[in-house]
Amino acid sequence: SQSRGAKTVDAVVIGAGFAGLYQLHCLRDRLGLSVQVLEAGDGVGGTWYWNRYPGARCDSESHSYAFYFDEALLQEWEWSERYPGQAEIMRYLNHVADRFDLRRDIRFNARVAGAEYDAASNRWHVRTEGGEHYVATYLITAVGCLSAANVPDIPGRENFDGRWFHTGQWPQEGVDFTGKRVGMVGTGSTGIQAAPVIAETAGHLTVFQRTANYSIPARNAKLTEEFKAWAKANTGEIRGLMQASTNGHPFLIQDRSAHDVSPEEREAIYQAAWDHGGLKFRASFRDLLTDKAANDTAAEFLRAQIGKVVKDPKTAAVLANIDHPFATKRPPIDTGYFEAFNRDNVSLVDLRASPIERITPNGILTRDGAEHPLDIIVFATGFDAMTGPLLRMDITGRDGVTLQHAWREGPKTYLGLQVSGFPNLFTVTGPGSPSVLTNMPVCIEQHVEWITDCIAHLRANGIPCIEPTPEAMEGWVAHVNDAANATLLPQAGHSWYLGANVPGKPRVFMPYAGGMARYRATCADVAARGYDGFVLGATARGALE
Numbered sequence: 001s002q003s004r005g006a007k008t009v010d011a012v013v014i015g016a017g018f019a020g021l022y023q024l025h026c027l028r029d030r031l032g033l034s035v036q037v038l039e040a041g042d043g044v045g046g047t048w049y050w051n052r053y054p055g056a057r058c059d060s061e062s063h064s065y066a067f068y069f070d071e072a073l074l075q076e077w078e079w080s081e082r083y084p085g086q087a088e089i090m091r092y093l094n095h096v097a098d099r100f101d102l103r104r105d106i107r108f109n110a111r112v113a114g115a116e117y118d119a120a121s122n123r124w125h126v127r128t129e130g131g132e133h134y135v136a137t138y139l140i141t142a143v144g145c146l147s148a149a150n151v152p153d154i155p156g157r158e159n160f161d162g163r164w165f166h167t168g169q170w171p172q173e174g175v176d177f178t179g180k181r182v183g184m185v186g187t188g189s190t191g192i193q194a195a196p197v198i199a200e201t202a203g204h205l206t207v208f209q210r211t212a213n214y215s216i217p218a219r220n221a222k223l224t225e226e227f228k229a230w231a232k233a234n235t236g237e238i239r240g241l242m243q244a245s246t247n248g249h250p251f252l253i254q255d256r257s258a259h260d261v262s263p264e265e266r267e268a269i270y271q272a273a274w275d276h277g278g279l280k281f282r283a284s285f286r287d288l289l290t291d292k293a294a295n296d297t298a299a300e301f302l303r304a305q306i307g308k309v310v311k312d313p314k315t316a317a318v319l320a321n322i323d324h325p326f327a328t329k330r331p332p333i334d335t336g337y338f339e340a341f342n343r344d345n346v347s348l349v350d351l352r353a354s355p356i357e358r359i360t361p362n363g364i365l366t367r368d369g370a371e372h373p374l375d376i377i378v379f380a381t382g383f384d385a386m387t388g389p390l391l392r393m394d395i396t397g398r399d400g401v402t403l404q405h406a407w408r409e410g411p412k413t414y415l416g417l418q419v420s421g422f423p424n425l426f427t428v429t430g431p432g433s434p435s436v437l438t439n440m441p442v443c444i445e446q447h448v449e450w451i452t453d454c455i456a457h458l459r460a461n462g463i464p465c466i467e468p469t470p471e472a473m474e475g476w477v478a479h480v481n482d483a484a485n486a487t488l489l490p491q492a493g494h495s496w497y498l499g500a501n502v503p504g505k506p507r508v509f510m511p512y513a514g515g516m517a518r519y520r521a522t523c524a525d526v527a528a529r530g531y532d533g534f535v536l537g538a539t540a541r542g543a544l545e
């Protein structure tokens with residue numbers, strides 16, 4: 001299986017974000033394998049490497065947005081704010097890379113073009129866009145869920161006289177908005193973070209809103225010494241809480257129905273959650289994501305807050321014209337988003353009333369005939385989520401079947417970790433895993449450790465390869481659907497959870513909504529039952545060395 005000019009290793013890992021870094025550490029330093037990480041960027045960080053737009057910040061609280069596998073690492077690292085900003089997360093991941101001496105096995109500026117499985121040798125052949133060739137027994141994708149930028153195909157973009165940027169491919173040197181007329185398209189988590197920061201220096205900011213969104217104040221602040229000491233003294237408890245929760249955050253969803261309390265009590269609970277800030281708002285009642293009437297109470301409270309903040313009633317009405325249940329699209333949290341519309345240099349365009357017709361050399365033309373003159377356009381238009389980063393590479397499994405073909409009707413995986421027909425390919429936070437519905441590092445640690453244990457099992461038992469049975473995979477796909485349908489999540493018809501933001505993408509609810517704790521237990525159980533649902537070694541046809 002040795003090819004000329006190719007480098008042979010035990011495992012190739014694609015991506016050097018949270019997932020790729022930890023996967024390298026586990027395979028190399030715990031199992032003793034030779035590992036090559038291939039990373040498109042010129043540094044570690046993954047999603048955070050590319051998403052350096054103004055205001056980029058994590059919505060998970062910093063003490064929970066970290067690796068928990070190493071107590072010394074937890075004790076030595078210090079976060080400065082309640083939510084970590086992009087630059088601080090980059091410092092953290094660079095620290096991790098140095099501390100575990102990871103860089104020597106990472107090849108930067110190496111974007112993977114494709115990977116092909118050779119059944120005769122039971123090896124993956126991985127090729128980069130730069131023409132490098134790697135041969136590996138195991139191929140692990142650690143490519144992130146929100147890393148393939150979705151730049152909308154709006155006619156006329158190529159003729160725009162100004163500059164345009166996508167938030168997920170932000171220039172390293174930054175963008176100077178001083179005095180500029182800036183148009184920002186998109187009001188998801190990203191646009192909601194970026195708008196108030198852009199408004200501080202821009203001459204004028206025009207926000208183009210297609211879908212109005214709920215947002216909860218983050219209430220970011222410097223961490224106190226007391227909090228930092230508490231977090232360090234209670235790492236075990238925090239880890240336990242994150243692992244027991246449905247979403248990997250260090251709080252549990254309250255075990256009470258929104259219907260159990262009086263309207264006055266409910267209002268007080270929501271007000272307290274609003275004042276506390278952040279994603280914990282969602283944990284106020286257990287039935288917010290399963291019972292529409294319960295959800296309506298939260299939605300109503302949140303819409304009312306917009307009217308209290310935004311002074312211009314017309315702008316407030318457009319911002320509050322939200323047509324999906326609360327948290328059925330990923331709820332943003334913000335620092336001064338609605339407040340920004342009270343500035344003289346910020347205005348809102350309602351694309352529902354008048355969609356974008358085209359981009360002109362001068363700006364954006366909407367259907368009502370208004371041309372909004374712009375120097376800079378910022379596309380905060382999100383990602384080809386979950387499947388995009390995988391399908392933008394050409395991955396070919398057994399019998400020449402491509403992943404694009406295998407997923408033509410939507411992604412199919414077993415446990416979000418493996419695909420039938422693709423032996424020894426592991427997808428960290430793949431579609432069908434809880435991933436984007438959770439606090440990512442918690443999900444990533446679980447995936448990476450499960451994959452590591454699986455590979456250790458294969459090697460200890462002389463098993464050349466593993467892949468799921470088609471039946472197990474179909475069963476999991478059905479279970480992922482059932483889990484979504486047991487919630488209100490599919491009711492947001494235009495959400496990226498469903499792939500609805502990318503024209504032509506199959507409408508399939510991609511993440512597993514059954515909860516992180518339950519998912520963890522299922523994965524552990526599958527392994528304990530001898531990797532139930534997987535075929536061990538049978539597909540390699542004698543490739544055992």
Ligand code: NA7
Pocket residue numbers: 146152153185186187188189190191209210211330351356380381382383436494496501
């Ligand atoms: P999102 O959440 O996908 O938001 C993208 C926004 O861009 C959303 O408001 C979209 O409106 C809007 N959009 C997308 N395409 C267009 C076009 N063609 N015209 C007008 N508006 C458009 O991406 P984010 O980057 O904000 O957040 C991604 C995740 O990162 C987030 O959920 C967190 O997990 C972190 P739409 O709703 O499709 O009508």
